[in-house]
Amino acid sequence: xxxxxxxxxxxxxxxxxxxxxxxxxxxxxxxxxxxxxxxxxxxxxxxxxxxxxxxxxxxxxxxxxxxxxxxxxxxxxxxxxxxxxxxxxxxxxxxxxxxxxxxxxxxxxxxxxxxxxxxxxxxxxxxxxxxxxx
Numbered sequence: 001x002x003x004x005x006x007x008x009x010x011x012x013x014x015x016x017x018x019x020x021x022x023x024x025x026x027x028x029x030x031x032x033x034x035x036x037x038x039x040x041x042x043x044x045x046x047x048x049x050x051x052x053x054x055x056x057x058x059x060x061x062x063x064x065x066x067x068x069x070x071x072x073x074x075x076x077x078x079x080x081x082x083x084x085x086x087x088x089x090x091x092x093x094x095x096x097x098x099x100x101x102x103x104x105x106x107x108x109x110x111x112x113x114x115x116x117x118x119x120x121x122x123x124x125x126x127x128x129x130x131x132x133x134x
Contacts, residue, residue, distance in 0.1 A: 004126065009119045010065035013081060016112065018058035024051025057084065071127035082120035089113035 024031060028047040029039060037043040057080075064077045092110035096102055 004070070004119070004122055006069045006123055006128070007065050009116075009123065010061045010069065013116055013120075014058045014061035014065065016058075016116075017054045017061065021051045021053070021055030021058055024048060024054060026051075057081075068128050070123050071125075073128060075124070078120055078124040082117060082124050085113050085117035085120055089117045 024047050028044040028051070031047055032038060032040070032043050037047075060077065061081065064074060067074050067077075069078050089110060092106060092113055096106060096110055
């Protein structure tokens, strides 16, 4: 049976989400220009609010990383993470299928989101076990 290191996955997810959140909070002008949104104050505000959301989610994962997660344990945390990563992966993949010449960072983001979606689905759908006895 596949053993899942939830502490490692939660830590990696927290770091990933925190990095995205900090970038969106502190560099909204640069990121808006990078993704082609221009210099509108409205888009900058939306990006900063999105950054706050990412950073808050990162803090949730960081603080829950030591908890027992899986099956019925910490179900809201595992389901929220799975939902976020699964919907994000689907949205990214949909854009990439329609437009093959998208920037490389969207392909990387789609891969990362897909991996985390799979990991959190496994965490959500399996009961945490201490050891598998033969």
